[in-house]
Amino acid sequence: MKTAATFLGVMLATAVSGCAYPYTPPALAPITAPAPRTTAAAVPASDVRAPVTILVSIDGFRPDYLDRGVTPNLNRLRAGGVFASMRPSFPSITFPNHWTLVTGLRPDRSGIVGNKMEDPARPGETFTMASDDPFWWSESSPIWVDAEKAGIRTATMFWPGANVAVGGTVKPDSHGAIDGGTRPEDWQQFNQQVSGTQRVNAVLDWMRRPAAIRPKLVTLYFDTVDSAGHADGPDSAGVTRAVADVDSAIGMLVDGLAALGQRANLVIVADHGMAATSSDRVVALDTIADKADYRTVETGPYATLFAVPGHEAALEARLLKRHDHLQCWRKGEIPARFHYGRNPRVPSYLCLADVGWRVDPSAPTKTFVGGMHGYDNMAPEMRALFLANGPAFARGKTLASFDNVAIEPLLRDLIGLPAEAGLDGTDAPFQKVMQR
Numbered sequence: 001m002k003t004a005a006t007f008l009g010v011m012l013a014t015a016v017s018g019c020a021y022p023y024t025p026p027a028l029a030p031i032t033a034p035a036p037r038t039t040a041a042a043v044p045a046s047d048v049r050a051p052v053t054i055l056v057s058i059d060g061f062r063p064d065y066l067d068r069g070v071t072p073n074l075n076r077l078r079a080g081g082v083f084a085s086m087r088p089s090f091p092s093i094t095f096p097n098h099w100t101l102v103t104g105l106r107p108d109r110s111g112i113v114g115n116k117m118e119d120p121a122r123p124g125e126t127f128t129m130a131s132d133d134p135f136w137w138s139e140s141s142p143i144w145v146d147a148e149k150a151g152i153r154t155a156t157m158f159w160p161g162a163n164v165a166v167g168g169t170v171k172p173d174s175h176g177a178i179d180g181g182t183r184p185e186d187w188q189q190f191n192q193q194v195s196g197t198q199r200v201n202a203v204l205d206w207m208r209r210p211a212a213i214r215p216k217l218v219t220l221y222f223d224t225v226d227s228a229g230h231a232d233g234p235d236s237a238g239v240t241r242a243v244a245d246v247d248s249a250i251g252m253l254v255d256g257l258a259a260l261g262q263r264a265n266l267v268i269v270a271d272h273g274m275a276a277t278s279s280d281r282v283v284a285l286d287t288i289a290d291k292a293d294y295r296t297v298e299t300g301p302y303a304t305l306f307a308v309p310g311h312e313a314a315l316e317a318r319l320l321k322r323h324d325h326l327q328c329w330r331k332g333e334i335p336a337r338f339h340y341g342r343n344p345r346v347p348s349y350l351c352l353a354d355v356g357w358r359v360d361p362s363a364p365t366k367t368f369v370g371g372m373h374g375y376d377n378m379a380p381e382m383r384a385l386f387l388a389n390g391p392a393f394a395r396g397k398t399l400a401s402f403d404n405v406a407i408e409p410l411l412r413d414l415i416g417l418p419a420e421a422g423l424d425g426t427d428a429p430f431q432k433v434m435q436r
Contacts, residue, residue: 049211051263051391053414054203054218054253055407057101057159058246059094060226060373061270061385062234070244073251074387077266081389082433084399088272088384090338090377091302094226095129097271097384097404098160102142102219104408104423106339111139112161113345116298120344129160134168134181137161143411144184147217152415155186157202158194158221162187186215196222196249204256217415220253222246229274229371234381239274239371265390265414269407272373275301275356275381283326283353284363289318296361297347301374303359304347315349325354338377339424355379394433402429 063085066075088097089106095115096107107113117127119136127136144154145166156162168181186206188194199220206215228242250268257264285296285303293315297304307315319328328351334341341350353359355375375382384404392414405425412419413427413434427434 049260049262051265052207052214052216052218053265053267053411054220055102055411056220056250056253056266056268057098057222058225058268058270058385059221059223060229060272060274061243061246062273062381063383063385065225065239065243065385068240068243070240071247073247073254074268077250077254077268077389078387080395081266081387082393082397082399082430084386084429085383085401086269086386087401087403088377088382089404090340091374092272092377092382093301093374094271095160099137099140099142101269101271101404101407102144102159102161102411103140104405104420104425105140106405106424108340108343108346109140109424111137111343111345113340113343114298114304117345118297118347132164133170134165134178135170137164138167138181141166143408143415143417144217144219145182146412146417146420147415148182148185150417152217152417153213153215154184154217155203155206155215156184156219157188157199158190159219160190162219163189184215190221192223196224196246197252200249200253200256203253204260207257207260207262217411222249226274229373231370233276233369233371234274235276263391265392266388267407267411267414268385268387268389269404270384270386271404272377272384273380273382274371274373275375275379276369277356277358277372278369279364279367281325281357282364283323283357283359284361285351285359286362288323288326289315294319294349299360300358301353301372303351305349305351306347307349319349319351325357326359327352352376355381388430388433392435394435397433399429399433406430 065071066078089100091107091114093115096112099110099112100106103110115129118125122135142161144156144162147154162184165178165181165183168178171177171179188202203218203220206218224242225239225246228236228238232238285299292308293311294305294307328349331341331346331348331350334350340346351359353375358372373382383401403425405423406427406429409419409423409425409427410430
């Protein structure tokens with residue numbers, strides 16, 4: 001008899017030689033010692049299944065969270081796989097980066113340019129993180145759409161956009177019914193009340209299916225680390241508890257796969273990092289420009305604005321000057337390194353705060369401390385976790401930082417889809433750590 005963790009390690013070694021949806025932070029259990037590993041009988045070699053690919057997002061998980069002493073499962077996977085500190089795309093927020101991870105396109109090209117946005121083709125409408133009208137999502141195709149069209153079954157245990165029939169349209173006078181479009185074969189509508197344990201069990205239940213209806217590509221999403229980071233800041237005990245809780249869920253996933261004899265290529269990512277903020281570090285937008293001259297779309301680590309028609313000159317005279325802890329640009333003059341500003345959904349002006357500062361509509365009326373992301377995507381605080389482990393990967397490797405547009409090309413390799421031309425990333429960062 002071997003422990004489940006040891007059994008999974010043997011299987012892998014044989015093969016390789018080696019801001020989140022809107023939610024209220026749930027209560028987290030205190031940090032405890034890792035639970036004893038479950039045991040599982042060895043699976044006969046004749047029953048070993050072909051590997052599946054499981055893409056896991058731990059929203060807001062900075063790579064240095066692995067150094068807090070509460071992640072035995074993730075650190076075990078790191079030691080037996082590939083690790084990197086990954087650069088998010090700008091803006092370094094949840095929906096744009098989750099869509100980049102599965103499309104291989106930066107937000108300016110994917111069409112999901114913010115957690116909140118407008119489109120000149122739909123005047124009077126606003127996209128929010130609850131929007132599932134395919135109009136907003138169909139500028140690009142996520143990997144599960146390409147996989148389903150190629151006959152590769154997919155399933156998503158939460159992922160921004162995974163509930164959307166990409167390419168479809170809302171039927172007139174239908175109360176939201178969709179005509180056409182493609183979704184994963186199995187998908188779940190996001191609900192924060194679904195616990196980490198329930199999410200993992202859903203994935204394991206998919207793995208118990210007969211081969212004909214067992215998904216080959218699965219996504220799994222955890223939100224509590226980001227929630228705790230926003231509420232208390234990245235250095236808080238609350239974040240450490242959330243990190244430990246998610247690590248336990250990852251351990252449950254690994255043990256469950258081992259018990260089923262299901263080999264898996266795990267690709268564990270985050271969408272962005274987190275920086276500490278406080279009420280002492282706020283730039284009030286209404287002290288920089290006259291509120292009569294503009295309207296905002298998003299505020300926080302950055303602000304996006306439109307000028308009130310006829311007030312462009314007055315707004316620019318104040319907005320585009322030098323400011324402490326804040327820099328503003330016309331849409332067409334945003335620095336090229338951000339790869340941002342060409343999409344019609346990007347508002348006319350962008351103001352970006354220094355890391356750890358906020359640009360809010362007005363000065364805070366009460367004190368606070370917390371955390372925020374959305375800053376310069378090159379900032380160390382915005383770095384995101386990348387960890388891969390499974391029969392496709394070498395063991396014990398650390399990669400140089402790379403842009404998150406490389407993840408979709410990697411997933412294509414893992415599930416057998418051909419490379420796609422015209423993406424913003426390639427699988428080049430992984431060439432030396434893949435087992436062919």
